[in-house]
């Protein structure tokens with residue numbers, strides 16, 4: 001593993017713990033002020049927790065519980081992330097979704113779901129009959145009674161989202177410290193000391209965006225307000241040949257335990273089936289299981305039997321940070337200069353930017369934010385790894401200007417030597433091969449690195465990660 005930390009300072013105004021989508025979005029927003037901000041991550045890379053392993057749907061929030069903070073922030077996050085994706089080049093496909101009722105009870109639930117969507121500020125759902133359901137998704141299994149359209153549900157690249165937010169934060173001057181786990185804290189009158197696996201860090205404010213670890217850290221601040229249960233979601237990824245079977249997200253009627261098993265195109269040109277929902281004790285259990293596989297195949301046999309004739313090219317699992325509360329927990333403890341962002345369960349990819357915006361309001365109300373900066377750099381332009389948009393190997397002009405974009409090194413996913421070089425030259429280079437996969441798609445295809453592994457390793461060796469300087473220095477004012 002390469003150390004991709006950008007600095008080794010030990011004193012800050014704000015430390016954000018956790019470099020998932022939520023923490024990266026928060027660090028980016030805090031860097032909009034004249035503060036010294038650090039983004040501290042236990043793992044070796046950004047976006048290596050739950051944010052890397054989800055179903056990657058940009059939710060409208062149509063099915064959230066109306067009146068909750070989650071409902072508000074998902075709806076707002078949908079708009080913020082949609083705009084940010086255009087600015088930064090995060091791939092998004094406006095596929096729309098069709099929620100399908102498979103029995104009378106589910107069919108009877110459709111009007112209530114339509115009303116709920118409207119209560120959540122999304123009035124565009126329509127109830128359709130079985131004929132229309134099969135017109136929209138001809139490959140669907142037999143027995144659908146009707147459905148509810150959700151025209152604005154979209155698929156997005158969760159990897160690029162996390163990386164764009166973290167890159168933006170670093171470009172704004174945030175100090176990134178990876179491989180640094182906060183283990184305990186000492187809160188004093190003016191400063192808090194974070195005791196980490198890489199020594200002490202002092203700071204005025206601490207923002208806890210540690211996902212699955214957020215309840216542990218919350219207890220370190222003396223609170224005992226929630227417990228996280230890791231809820232595993234396993235998924236099957238089908239070969240690109242299956243992509244012709246489906247051009248929109250097919251959703252089940254949601255239950256109290258979650259959104260249920262869906263079939264969806266992926267942003268990389270595959271089809272995905274999942275996720276499961278299984279409560280565990282082990283917060284590191286991101287492996288897949290035989291039982292999960294069997295369960296999903298059973299679901300798939302009803303939802304889309306033809307899908308099961310295609311090859312499964314990958315399986316993966318993510319852990320939702322489920323809590324005993326039915327909502328997000330975003331709370332400011334002004335006395336300890338501490339903020340909890342907890343319980344961001346199954347919608348945080350969509351809502352992350354809105355959570356950061358909400359935190360900005362809360363901190364401003366607490367008088368913690370000094371002058372806003374007027375010298376922020378433009379958002380980064382991210383490399384496209386979405387299948388629906390032009391990739392370097394398809395761009396004749398780009399290849400003519402730089403032949404490295406014409407030299408394919410991963411043939412399943414058509415990743416070029418130029419893209420691998422760029423990943424290592426970027427502001428946040430990959431810490432290892434999995435990070436390279438999330439930045440380029442290298443080894444993400446049906447061979448899973450079997451054929452291209454040696455070539456990729458050679459390309460990696462050719463571009464060793466330099467230890468880079470921090471982004472431009474900023475004139476700082478202390479946090480209040």
Ligand SMILES: Cc1cc2nc3c(=O)[nH]c(=O)nc-3n(C[C@H](O)[C@H](O)[C@H](O)COP(=O)(O)OP(=O)(O)OC[C@H]3O[C@@H](n4cnc5c(N)ncnc54)[C@H](O)[C@@H]3O)c2cc1C
Nearest residue numbers: 018020022042049050051054057182211213233318348350
């Ligand atoms: C199966 C599944 C499907 C999902 N589908 C969707 C979807 O379609 N759309 C959607 O919007 N959302 C979806 N989600 C939810 C979404 O993925 C999460 O809400 C989101 O990724 C949470 O981001 P986060 O930054 O809070 O957590 P994480 O990404 O887990 O980041 C937290 C980080 O904190 C770090 N950390 C923990 N403890 C410490 C410590 N002590 N010190 C330093 N660092 C620490 C961790 O290493 C981790 O990197 C899904 C989730 C799952 C599991």
